[in-house]
Amino acid sequence: xxxxxxxxxxxxxxxxxxxxxxxxxxxxxxxxxxxxxxxxxxxxxxxxxxxxxxxxxxxxxxxxxxxxxxxxxxxxxxxxxxxxxxxxxxxxxxxxxxxx
Numbered sequence: 158x159x160x161x162x163x164x165x166x167x168x169x170x171x172x173x174x175x176x177x178x179x180x181x182x183x184x185x186x187x188x189x190x191x192x193x194x195x196x197x198x199x200x201x202x203x204x205x206x207x208x209x210x211x212x213x214x215x216x217x218x219x220x221x222x223x224x225x226x227x228x229x230x231x232x233x234x235x236x237x238x239x240x241x242x243x244x245x246x247x248x249x250x251x252x253x254x255x256x257x
Contacts, residue, residue, distance in 0.1 A: 173188065176218065182206055194252060195231065197219065197232055224247075
């Protein structure tokens with residue numbers, strides 16, 4: 158299965174972005190919001206799927222959602238912070254003071 162075949166969604170009830178790999182495997186990125194700020198707290202990928210770029214795809218789609226919805230990202234998760242540091246095209250979504 159190609160990464161583009163994964164289904165991305167926003168689970169507002171669980172406060173998480175989700176990348177559904179198959180019915181048994183869902184990668185997720187937990188968040189909470191405070192006004193226009195969104196705190197990205199924790200990225201989790203099922204153990205058997207690690208090392209396949211799924212976390213990067215999830216974070217990229219989550220940041221795109223934040224950009225499209227004019228949300229200001231606070232990267233409380235170290236994976237998200239490293240991702241943005243490695244992909245500076247996303248730095249415009251960061252909260253002031255969190256510039257990498």
